[in-house]
Amino acid sequence: xxxxxxxxxxxxxxxxxxxxxxxxxxxxxxxxxxxxxxxxxxxxxxxxxxxxxxxxxxxxxxxxxxxxxxxxxxxxxxxxxxxxxxxxxxxxxxxxxxxxxxxxxxxxxxxxxxxxxxxxxxxxxxxxxxxxxxxxxx
Numbered sequence: 001x002x003x004x005x006x007x008x009x010x011x012x013x014x015x016x017x018x019x020x021x022x023x024x025x026x027x028x029x030x031x032x033x034x035x036x037x038x039x040x041x042x043x044x045x046x047x048x049x050x051x052x053x054x055x056x057x058x059x060x061x062x063x064x065x066x067x068x069x070x071x072x073x074x075x076x077x078x079x080x081x082x083x084x085x086x087x088x089x090x091x092x093x094x095x096x097x098x099x100x101x102x103x104x105x106x107x108x109x110x111x112x113x114x115x116x117x118x119x120x121x122x123x124x125x126x127x128x129x130x131x132x133x134x135x136x137x138x
Contacts, residue, residue, distance in 0.1 A: 048110070055106055059099030066095035 032040070070091045074084045 055103050058103045059096050062099030063092050063096040067092045
């Protein structure tokens with residue numbers, strides 16, 4: 001026994017065996033069956049749809065929050081009703097556009113992250129295919 005570690009229970013664990021088990025798990029994690037790949041892609045698609053659905057609420061939330069703060073502030077400062085409504089309309093339109101820009105940027109960032117992940121996945125698959133080809137040609 002080259003490398004041994006003692007658990008708190010007093011059991012001996014051989015480090016070489018643990019490393020071999022982890023190496024086998026890493027190989028299984030890299031190669032996934034078509035069924036697992038399809039399930040993973042469907043799960044990722046559902047997650048993207050859920051994020052997009054939540055992100056769609058950003059502009060109205062930003063707009064209404066700014067409108068509430070503006071309304072309360074102008075009411076406390078005793079603005080006239082006509083002036084208050086004109087200012088409130090401008091604030092609501094401006095902050096809706098700002099929220100829309102934020103949503104657009106988040107969508108763009110997610111697309112860039114997905115594109116980078118796809119490129120990384122293609123490189124890994126290509127490397128695995130090349131390794132398999134090299135191992136089959138001894």
